[in-house]
Amino acid sequence: MILTVTNIWRFYRDGFRAMTWGRVLWAIILLKLFIMFVILKLFFFPDFIRESSGGLDEDDFVSRELIERRAPGN
Numbered sequence: 039m040i041l042t043v044t045n046i047w048r049f050y051r052d053g054f055r056a057m058t059w060g061r062v063l064w065a066i067i068l069l070k071l072f073i074m075f076v077i078l079k080l081f082f083f084p085d086f087i088r089e090s091s092g093g094l095d096e097d098d099f100v101s102r103e104l105i106e107r108r109a110p111g112n
Contacts, residue, residue: 087100
């Protein structure tokens with residue numbers, strides 16, 4: 039098992055070392071992921087639960103909203 043994992047690790051390590059564009063492409067991928075998950079979350083997805091809880095604990099707010107918004111007839 040350990041030999042298999044070691045061989046897989048060496049395969050990928052040697053492959054990434056041999057790539058000429060590898061580091062540039064990984065830098066672009068990591069930059070795009072950073073923009074998507076950090077920058078966009080900060081500016082476009084506010085913390086709605088904290089703002090709307092109105093003094094309640096966040097878990098109480100969520101449970102109250104789930105109970106009030108349940109499907110009619112249940």
